[in-house]
Amino acid sequence: MIKLTHAARRGAATLMILTLGGCAQLGSVGNVLGGVLGGGGQNQVQGVVRGVDTRAQQIVIQQSDGSSVALAYDSQTQVVYQNQNYSVTSLDPGDQITARIQSTNNGGYYTDLVQVDQPTSGSGSPSGNVQTIQGTVRQVDTANGLFSLDVANYGTVIVALPYNVSRTDQNRFMSLRSGDRIRIAGVFLNNQRVELRQFY
Secondary structure, three states: OOOOOHHHHHHHHHHHHHHHHHHHOHHHHHHHHHHHOOOOOEEEEEEEEEEEEOOOOEEEEEOOOOOEEEEEOOOOOEEEEOOEEEOHHHOOOOOEEEEEEEEOOOOOEEEEEEEEEEOOOOOOOOHHHOEEEEEEEEEEEOOOOEEEEEEOOOEEEEEEOOOOOOHHHHHHHHOOOOOOEEEEEEEEEEOOEEEEEEEO
């Protein structure tokens, strides 16, 4: 689950990803996974999320032996937790995952399915970081637990449901329609992305 305290960690993780540079390039993943992949063209890899590089479209994970690998993803990649789909950007540093991987033409590896085995420990955020946001719903992506919200004097933000969304908020989300005026409590993860805390 994404937590507010992770906003700073997310930035640090991004810097870490950029710093990894050559050692986390997809071309070197084969050396790290080696025996895990074996001779098959498709397999799974387990590890802990270190960060998501949205520009390079890579998920960087750390395996049990301490080695880090980067897996390519795209708009078709599914993230599943407790039979609910989420966007790749919902992944947080510390989440334990199992990713289904397949080799790519450039010698790297791509994942089309990420199963969240255990979200990062701890829950909740300092109340001072939660903000009330009002706006008009523009688009709803029920498959990935996202909706866009036009906020007056601010612009459009993407609101994401957390892993531990309540049943009440889940039902409210499923009933959203374009043009609805709503008020929510949420946490800004960056200038354009908000994680939902609750509907009002």
